[in-house]
Amino acid sequence: MLADRIEAKWIDAFCEIFERCAVKPGDTAAILSETQSRALNVQLAELALLRMGARPFHIVLPTPRNKQVVPIRSTGASEAIQRLGPVVTALQQAGFVVDCTIEGLMHAPETPDILKAGARILVISNEHPEALERMVPDLNLEKRVKAAAKMLRGTKRMRVTSAAGSDLDVNMEGAATVGVWGWTDRPGTLAHWPGGIVVSFPKSGTINGTLVMAPGDINLTFKRYLTSPIHLTLKDDYIVDLKGEGADAAMMRSYLAAWGDREAYAVSHVGWGMNPGARYEALTMYDQRDTNGTELRAVPGNFLFSTGANEFAGRYTAGHFDLPMMGTTIALDGVVVIKDGVVQDVFG
Known part of the structure; x- marks a missing residue:
């Protein structure tokens, strides 16, 4: 088991990926997560954005009940938003979305509407940051x-x-x-790291x-x-x-x-x-x-x-x-x- 503590090197890695995503001082950034998200990655995203002078805010949703008959893993289709209108609107207006949901927004039903509004989404895969740091831009x-x-x-x-x-x-x-x-710097696009x-x-x-x-x-x-x-x-x-x-x-x-x-x-x-x-x-x-x-x-x-x-x-x-x-x-x-x-x- 790897230790779940904040490491400066991991903040550095998150800053590198956000710089590739064209995050600038003063930019608004939404950090989307759910109650079962990897808390360490959510915290690292916040600290990196603040170090860069951005203005992050959090949207945290309850992880929904699994209604399927088997466990779901690695679908790329997060069900966390549940088509909740105020959440979609906030993400559309954020400009830059850091997606820390468990399954990610790649195939989520709300994603097309978020992208059409011009937001760009970086899906941070639900990995331990020890793996993420090895695959920076x-x-x-x-x-x-x-x-x-x-x-x-x-x-x-x-x-x-x-x-x-x-x-x-x-x-x-x-x-x-x-x-x-591994990153996106264009409005209306999605990438994953x-x-x-x-x-x-x-x-x-x-x-x-x-x-x-x-x-x-x-x-x-x-x-x-x-x-x-x-x-x-x-x-x-x-x-x-x-x-x-x-x-x-x-x-x-x-x-x-x-x-x-x-x-x-x-x-x-x-x-x-x-x-x-x-x-x-x-x-x-x-x-x-x-x-x-x-x-x-x-x-x-x-x-x-x-x-x-x-x-x-x-x-x-x-x-x-x-x-x-x-x-x-x-x-x-x-x-x-x-x-x-x-x-x-x-x-x-």
């Missing part, structure tokens, strides 16, 4: 992520293969692509083939490395077969079935990690309460495959898996960008 990473996102937006076909047996075909035409390098991820949300009926999760691949909803293979068969976006022996496959089958919702079996997004500061073995270094797993999503060269909601395909569900897979090869229109889990020199 990297200007070279910004350039590479932007180049990867541009390439994805111009791609018609993605193919994912692996020595374990994966062979997945993704029709990328019309897919929505997002690149996140840590960054270094590029993902696409394909349109409906575009994903077919086989994915084989090998031992050592990761189920971030469960925060565990796999110890046995899992074979996923996908047809028109949906997992239609999930085979595997042992606890890993059994828990995935049970969790998916518990939702009683076909959309939980659908693909949310596909992409890969690009952050050189993100470590594959990091999940072993933290107690489960001390990590949200964003670092594992950003590990360079992992194929980040996710199930659950995809608003661009008209699918909505609270069920969600983020499944970083190592050792894959990813080709975009025949150009290999990830080879056996290694990012190729194609992004500058």
Whole structure:
């Protein structure tokens, strides 16, 4: 267990990320949190903003009751605001929003209205600051992520293969692509820290083939490395077969079935990690309460495959898996960008 105390080095790290977000003396900044938020990060955000001469204020909401039949982890869709009008209005007017909610505002229903008003949102992932400080802003990473996102937006076909047996075909035409390098300085935009991820949300009926999760691949909803293979068969976006022996496959089958919702079996997004500061073995270094797993999503060269909601395909569900897979090869229109889990020199 890491000590939850204020450290000057962590205030420094928060100041660095806020400077990249163009926070200036006198700026108004809303710190959004809930009663179950990591208090240490909320305090560090406040102290960093004050050190920079900004004018922060807090919005603290009660963490709502989980109405689902299973625990919810790492959805990126915070339910804390509950469409409360005065809260949305305050965030719209804040200019800069530091999001310290547990799940984050990335896919929250209120986020589009907040962004349309011109506010910019920095989602601070629910990590211990010991992890955050290792992944502070990297200007070279910004350039590479932007180049990867541009390439994805111009791609018609993605193919994912692996020595374990994966062979997945993704029709990328019309897919929505997002690149996140860890900060945002433009009104009406959202980013999350840590960054270094590029993902696409394909349109409906575009994903077919086989994915084989090998031992050592990761189920971030469960925060565990796999110890046995899992074979996923996908047809028109949906997992239609999930085979595997042992606890890993059994828990995935049970969790998916518990939702009683076909959309939980659908693909949310596909992409890969690009952050050189993100470590594959990091999940072993933290107690489960001390990590949200964003670092594992950003590990360079992992194929980040996710199930659950995809608003661009008209699918909505609270069920969600983020499944970083190592050792894959990813080709975009025949150009290999990830080879056996290694990012190729194609992004500058």
